[in-house]
Amino acid sequence: MRKILQIAKIYPFSTLIIIAIWVVCLIPIGEMPIRTISLGDKWEHALMYIILSAVIIFEYARCHKKIEWQRIVIASLVLPVIMGALVELAQAYLTFGHRSGEMLDWIADSIGSAIASFIGIPLASYLSKGRRGT
Numbered sequence: 001m002r003k004i005l006q007i008a009k010i011y012p013f014s015t016l017i018i019i020a021i022w023v024v025c026l027i028p029i030g031e032m033p034i035r036t037i038s039l040g041d042k043w044e045h046a047l048m049y050i051i052l053s054a055v056i057i058f059e060y061a062r063c064h065k066k067i068e069w070q071r072i073v074i075a076s077l078v079l080p081v082i083m084g085a086l087v088e089l090a091q092a093y094l095t096f097g098h099r100s101g102e103m104l105d106w107i108a109d110s111i112g113s114a115i116a117s118f119i120g121i122p123l124a125s126y127l128s129k130g131r132r133g134t
Helices: 002-010 012-026 040-063 069-094 103-129
Strands: none
Touching: 002 012, 012 040, 012 069, 040 069, 040 103, 069 103
């Protein structure tokens, strides 16, 4: 528990976004206007995970002078993809029929994290090189 609190203190915005995603994905929600757009909810999922992964990357870069590729890939890509799968499973089995877990939602989550990671990690690495002397 102490380690989780330590991580939350170092990465406060990432922690808030993670909590917000869990809350939004587990509460019952009626029809929304975006649902009328073709695959609108998939765009929502992709956008949530683009934001999550981008914030993780930039908080990581803010806290570390040297980017460790393995850690940042795990934090910004692997863990959000796993979280997306867990959210979909929770929707399917813990919301008592108010929400449904969908494979396409998880794929959209994964695509969002991948987009943010493939753009954000090299950008964060490039920007951190300028800070090495400071």
